[in-house]
Amino acid sequence: MQKFLIFWKRQIMFKKSKIFFDFYQPLVKKYTLHFFGLFLMPIFWCLAETFAPYIIKIVIDDLSQISNQNDSYVINILVRATTIYIILMLIMEVSLRLCNVIWIQTIPILKADIKEKGITIFQSQNYSFFNSHLLGDLVTKFRSLSHSFEQIFSQVLYGIYPTIITAIIVFCFILSINTFFAVFFFFWYCGMNFITYYFAEKSIDLAGSQARVENKLTGHVGDLFRNTIATKTFWSHGLDKIITEKLQKEDVLISKKLEWLNFRTDSLRSLSSLIMLALMMAFLAIGWQKKWVTLGDFSFITAACFYIRRSAWMSSVQLLFIFKELGIIEESLKDLSTSKIQLNNNLQSKKTGHIVINNLCFGYDNAHSLLKSVNLEILPGDKIGIFGASGSGKTSFLYLLLRFCSPQVGSIKIDGADLDKLSKQNLNFYIAYVPQQTSLFHRTIYDNIKYGNIAATREDILHVSKLANCHEFIERLEDGYNTFVGENGVKLSGGQRQRISIARALLSKAPILIFDEAFSSLDTNNENKILNNILKEEKKSTFILISHR
Template identity: 30%
Template sequence: MQGKIEYPPVGVKDVAKAMWEGLRPNGWLTLWTLFLYLASSLASVYTPVLYKNFFDTLSSATDRALGAHILITLVVWILILHALAWGTRTIANFGIQRIEPETMARLRNISFEHLVRHSFGFFTNTFTGSLIQRVNRFARAFERMADTVAFNLIPLSVTTVGAIFITWTITPLLSLIILIWTGVFFGLNYIFAIWRVKYNIQIAAADSKTTGALADILTNQNSVALFTAFPYEKEYFSEVTNEQSRVTIRTWNVNSAFDAVQSAITFIAEFIIFYNGILLWERGAMTLGTFVLVQVYIIQLASQLWDFGRIIRTVYEVYADSKEMVEILALPHEIQDVPLARELSISKGDIAYDEVTFSFQESRKVLDGITLAIPGGQKVALVGPSGAGKTTFVRLLLRFYDLTSGRILIDGQDIAEATQESLRRNIALVPQEPILFHRSLLNNIRYGRLDATDEEVKKAASLAHCDEFIESLPLGYETFVGERGVKLSGGERQRIAIARAILKNAPILILDEATSSLDSHSEALIQDALDTLMKGKTAIVVAHRLSTIRKMDRIIVLEGGKVREDGTHEKLLRNENSLYRSLWNLQAGGFIVDTDA
């Protein structure tokens, strides 16, 4: 995967399906909770009918004793309905307070599980900060959607249908006016919401861009300081945030304009209903109780219809906030196990590259038709100019990328037909720039083998000469190393990575510039540990410092994605036209002291 990632199209159904995956385990609790909210709304919508009877009795009763008895009975029923509405709503609140956190946690876990299985190429083309933002917005979007359904959509639906139905049985004219009012209101909001969705998506995209830019700048703070680039980065970040501000202001202005239109429609509808109600009352076609009933419904509907605009707005904001994460969930993993993939079984550790070609772009091959065999237990060094394909060579062995063509075999088994887990379980990598977790040193080293005991971890640390600096720390092995291990020097991080590899004890070992950050003293300290680590293993060492690979069994020289030379240190030096000899002489002039000369 290279360049911009092309995500599959995602619609509202896709977002709903993704949220349902998180909600599914709480399915029955969700149905019960929604039923309770529905019952609460039904109790509330029927209460005005009792108020109607109350005021009709109050205005028409001739027998005060009988009237008082009826009024008291109505008051009791009103209290019962209020208690029912309150009780069911309270119980439902407890339900949703469990549903939302549990579902949000599952959505985060689903997102995490899918994200971490994406390829190396995916993460090199995506801001980490942007990914974090997408996961969090996706989870929070469910919370907003659940709140909207429970506290806005259900009450609005019940109140609208109930008010229209009940008033129709009493005064069809006012019921028709209410029906027209709500119909116009719903229609305009729906049209506006569809038109506005592009603005919601723009806000979400601008938010992700701002978060990604901030994370990128903060991650590279040392470079900003080193190159005195603060004014440049300040201007760049200001441009990003100003663009987000412009998008937000434009969207909010559109919202305010439409809110004003909704207010005008509501005022006009209320006036028409009041006016016709007064005319009906004047002609004796409406009782005082009916007038009160209609006005209570008008007040409820005015409040809840106003919420309808926010409901539609929330739905599309939820869609926009979720869309970016659901796009990733819909994006197939670039590197996948084939159906019925087998566990990789290693006995010797033989490695074979068979006509291996790899390119990020068709116009440029990083590796071009490489064929070579590395017998099990052999120590091989990869050297060559920058861009020759050395790091890509080992990344393909780890299957961080899939080949353009050809095969890579380990003990005769095509790694493309083995499970990724079993492949990487059998390979230990010490990278050029080790990245550590913000966890204790003990747990960072234990990452090499998660079931290792504390004693095994400390033994590996000792072999990698980590104990020399760890024991000088106040908290020792319990010291937290900071984000990405920033509290440690480059050499200390590399020694931690070497300790991980020692602890893992895999049959195949890759050292990708593993000593590049070590000074001469530190390198001498761990050279014996590396020699011990490589015993009995197939080892591939990528190195620019040629002094570190002189004792290798074999040196492979890459240039332009092809194997230019292959032989021992001595053999390659004897060839006057050897690229390796040229590289050696170049370094010997200023960096290498040939103690064997």
């Protein structure tokens, strides 16, 4: 009993989990009327489905009261029953189809909303979040937010909810027949479900563990695919195989534990159900002998109990599936930060790129500081070069400016506004960044450059391409600016990727340009040309360049 109470305590905590409700509740709330319709329709088809065997009970009772052969009376009974039965089937079909229509009108749009919100939340995570997760793991978690929600809701709407409604209707019918059998039916039904709930906590734990392992395995496979050159040029396939086998063994072990738990739960539920059902049949037989119930009552209660037993078994399977999906959702949401800070969206209309750094201290742990008491003012239009050995904190300094990480002590202000209070949109308008490792989308060259400013014209794109000294090689390509670059620009050389990335940054017209080893893959001639073009074209922009040279 204690385990049961602990489980429900945990379930209540999970259902009231702020991050869970913050994610789904606002989205579902927009479709309140649709969900009302979805949950209303099953009541009609469950009523019709349950009333059908009750009609047979009435027919049996009517026929059993006929003392002599009366064909016309029998025909009237059968015709009436058949007519009612056809009407009930029509009600079932209409309510089912209406439910399907509402589903089609609601769920695809809701899934799109969930995906949109999921993308927004994932993209709002800090830089360290993405560094600590594999790509495949994140993609799986993102997919689970909408997919698992749909799976859970479909199991509830078409499985568990109709079964509960049917059980309530059957209870009411049996109560109208005999109170004793109604009470017995109530405890029999609750007993079956109690066993399922009793083992539910462990099911959720194992489902969450399985989701974690599956995410790791997916991430590992994605990591292999992303590093094709390494896997094809180094003799380390044995290590890859060891890691894969380890994750697969862990997945198999957890899957077996979960399946055995489901097996034990199902076996115990079936055994208890059979005992209770046998007792019900015995009591019904005694009740019929003592004239407590009619032959029709006996027929209806027996048929209803067998139907409810099968439906309850199906619901328990669906419930265990729901617990698994809940575990997956919980695993997907638990690492996501949805905290909100008061952002400053009321900045001065003219952005100059004036940077003030005051008493800045930063380190990736408290024991080791990369930057200590940094005080710096960069005026609008300044051209700053930062040089130093690897690991001296150059890139970390830029990450602080880009808000990829936060200082332990001190502050950074841009045009008088605290960097931590700038909205993402404002920060993106302020700073254009070209990293050491260029990041290109699996899109055309044109689209990759235009990503820097979606309002830019083709003439603007051609202009910045010439400034970045990439226009000529793009024109030599078979499809020119319409050439797809492959995932992360794999179809281009390192120097070509860097020049496209520089063009994208220039297109943004941001008042602050930050280049982190942006010329590392370029020859001296190309580097000098691009630098001269930038210094000539971007006289008013603040320019920060990091280099080993």
